[in-house]
Amino acid sequence: MNSTAKSLSQTVTKLEQIQTRTLQELTRTHEESLKVALELLENLLPNLEQLDSPIASLEEISDARTKFRHGFLQPLVKYFGRQRHRRMSASLETFYRERDELLWELPDVWQGRGADFLMLFDEGSGHFSGSARWSRPRQLRLRAAAAGYLAAHEQTRLICEDRLVMGLVHTFRALLVAWEVAVTSRALPQYAKVVDTLIRQSMDSVKDNLLHWAAQNNKELAGFTKALLKKPRTPRSARSKHQLAQGSVLRSLEADLVLQEEIERFWDSSVESLLKLRRRLSRELESLKSDRDTMVAFVEGVEEEEVCGKPPAGRVKILPFRSQTDTVFEEFDEQTPKIPDTLSVVRFKRFKSPPKVHRFNLSPLVCMIKALADNREDLEWRIKKVVEVHLALFQEIERARDVITYAREVVHGEGDGSDDGAIRDATANATRLLALYSDQRLDATSLAGGTWTQWLDQVFLEYRERLGRDRMDFLKFLVSSRGRQSQRTLLRVAGRGVKESRRRFRVWLTTTSRRFLVGIGWQGEERSVLTAPTRRALLPEEYLKVNSTALPAIYQRLFKVEPLDDTRFMVGRSDEMEAIREAYSLWQNQRAAAILITGQRGSGKTSLLNCAESEIFTSHPVLRLEAVDRILTKDQLDQFLRRALDVPADRPMLEALEEFGGVLVLEEVERLFLRKIGGYDAMTALIDLIGMTQNLCLWVLALNEVSLRLLERVFQLSSSFSHRIRTSGVSPPDVQEAILLRHNLSGFSLQFDAPPVMDKKISGRLSKWRRWSESDSSALFFRKLSENSAGVFRTALELWHGHIRLFEGGVVFMHAFHEVDSSPLMVELGQDDLFFLVAILQHGSLTPEEVAEVFEIPLVAARTAIDELWGRELIHTEPTRPGFRVTPEALPLVKEALYRKNLL
């Protein structure tokens, strides 16, 4: 009996001791945590200044970040590594374990009367005096009663414990938020006070809960002995569930910290990758500078000695910006898998037993991959900017080399090898080109310090934004400052839309009702009192800009609008040359071969033939024929060929051709017919002759594609030829190459005017796209040039000439390409006008007399029609033959108009 009483009193005493000790431990942990948190927060602020420099280089920013990390993240990791944050849980676990052990020390069952019980347990306290009145011996289940009592009262205590853990987690989360704010926006000083308050509030809540916990324990202890008399309850403890939830919340915090560490590691490796990229670009730049210096020395040597040797060859290879980006991103891809795939953020949803937790699953890896992918284009653009500078320097060196080489060839080509100033001009131009990119300019533009840091910051900011958005649910996002801003924008846009719709509806209603009243005859049609004068629509001025700028002789020589005879200027015609070579080879092997070259005027048919003559038809005589007057009959054709081949009238033509045995090139074949009954005789005779003599000589015919379309129907012309080559319209890069090839050899610089200002709303929307294309004046110019010339070289050259605004100080200034509105002219062109234009295109050119014959109209009517088209500046007189032809500038417009009407 005595032993039982002793055990009971000991239990109570020990319970009090355990409680006191646990409370002390919890308070100590709380104070330590608060101290650590505030210290870390304080550490953040001074180190922040080192980071806060947007134009710092990668090395500087990397050093600063490492120091910053030393002051904050590493102590925090250390703190977590020692499991200090878990001491609160550990104290509570010990508390519960010891309490359970104490309960086990209690006797399971006690038997006796009430008086005995009072004697043993009341000890004069009077707690049991009213209740222990049983006279018969009774059995009490002491242990069960004690366990049941404690279990029944533990919920409040457990809730306090949950809140203690939550308070701790909030404190450290506030620190992590401070870290994120510091490394992304560097706006921590503004938020430091808020974070400090948050930490203190969390810790105050911890303190309150500690007091509450102690009070609850005291209350339990007070009723403990009384509970022993009561019938034991079945102990249903939710403790394990609470502990499980607390563990989840703490683990989530730990995982968040691990994530921060991994992100920092990734940051380091990203810096390393960008540093490698920068080193590569630096090496490239150094090699270019060395090349440039060599070239400068060479040019100086030429100037001094006045002897022009061959310029030294270049050694540098510029890596394309896309491959540079690919390399960087491959390195990123190697590092990203180290970032955790998922992160569970666990919060208490309900503290009451059984507790509930809210679990968000975030995907940091996906967020990072998306952030990188979204910013890839930006990095590519930044690299492109650097590579462009390198490329520009490279091109200037190459241009300087080409300028010297071209001048050398020009001087040697004159025959006597005397320097007539070309070398002097060339060296002056080359020196100017080489001086364009000074070391200072290169260093300033190519490897500007902040660019990579800014990009890296951008990526990590986007990553954190994405992750932050996932952490918040949508409603929270709506009430956040960004959400509110979005709502305001949405409402503003919607309001504007409604206002505009109302205005449009009102206008529509007015015009519709007016039209209805006019329709039913209620109102008369509105007639304007003043009639505006109407003018005939002409070819837009932009097509006709005649350049009056005095250009240097070398530039005029290079841009002369005439067929090429220099193969170096031949662009985009390699397949065509190959086809000619093949046909020539076939014919040389005694096989029947004939070539038909088609393409619109100015597309390069004659140039192709010139180049073929100088490069391919080298082992046979070549006779170039071109009819000046129109040939319509068989006799006229016969006379034309006899004159060209110098064959007497009594000698058979076949015999003469056999004797000639070379290449017969017949250009402007469209001059061998007239679209009228009986107008195809000469053409028929020519096709027969080609068929009979394909083995004897190689026939090469050139005609425009509109003629071909008609002649195909009349004769199936192309079936008479073994090789048919089409030279129409080259691709935009080829047009650009052809122009720049000429320009670069001049040695002058080029400057394009800025494109016309776009509407602000549109330009804002297109800003991202414009970065790549529209902002680049030269790209825009060449795109428009290619569109307006339809890929025809002659038109492109003439438009280029027309757009030269000024030549000054070795720089050619170009007008911006304006949008040309040719719709008024297209609308005004009637069916007859279009018929005349088709006929002119089919025949190359037509005289009024020929027009009258083709359309079977009086000569006066034909002249009037021709005059009208001439007045609209769509046709002009042929410079070398009788008749009118479509002007090269108007050709794309005319073709467009004909195509729309299904006439082409």
Add this chain to the structure above:
Amino acid sequence: MLLLAVEPHKFSFWDQLTPLNISQAVLWGLGAFVIIKVFDRGLEALADAAPRARFFFKGLIPVVRFLITLVAALIIAHLFAPTPEAMVAVTASVGLAIGFGAQDLVKNVIGGMVILADRPYQLGDRVMIGDAYGEIDHIGLRSTKMTNSDDTRITIPNAEVLSGKVWNSNSGVPDAQVATEVYLPHDVDPHLVRRIAMEAALSSPYIYPDKPVSVIFSEVLNQRPYLKVRIKAYVYDHRYEPKMQSDITVRVKSEFRRQGLYRTSQPTDNDGPADLQDHSE
């Protein structure tokens, strides 16, 4: 009887004819009308901007019109017959009404649907339906409208299209074949005639040179034999079919006259058809 059998007590069509339902129906109808007009105008504008693609855009017009009308009709029907049972009842009574008085209308509407699905022609096509020949400018649910070369508008109920034959000259492309007939004395040199006919067709400004030109001869006997020459060529836009016929005829006749293939004397009763000298179709 059917109405009573389906819904004897619950549904009455007249109960649904409330001012609210009627005004809603009117609004829906107006809305559908406005939307159709907007679509019509937009597609017409597109067709005008790109004449080559006009068949595509014009082909969309009846389809869009039909779909919008169908949706509006279903919505309006739902206003007056809100449940499936009521819908059956209304359909039954409407069916009854149609059975008595509006059979033709239903036939035409069904014809319209078949035209949209089967597409024997589309807007802009040059078509012969029965004895009417012209360019289709409207395909409605009830009728098809066309304009002939005399600028006369012809309305053809869709039911007639269903039951009759339809000749389509161009089937959705601008170019169309044009046959020009010329009559000559039977003893002319056919090779010369063929060459002249071919060159006349190819010299016409209306020619569409991507498609073939052919000349077909046949002998016709009407009191005496004569040669019928049929020149088949393609016009670049079928709207100019008569002009091309006329142009080819003028060119051919002028050349025949120059070549002396026509007799100088006036035709007599024994010279064959009265229009031997100048006939063309």
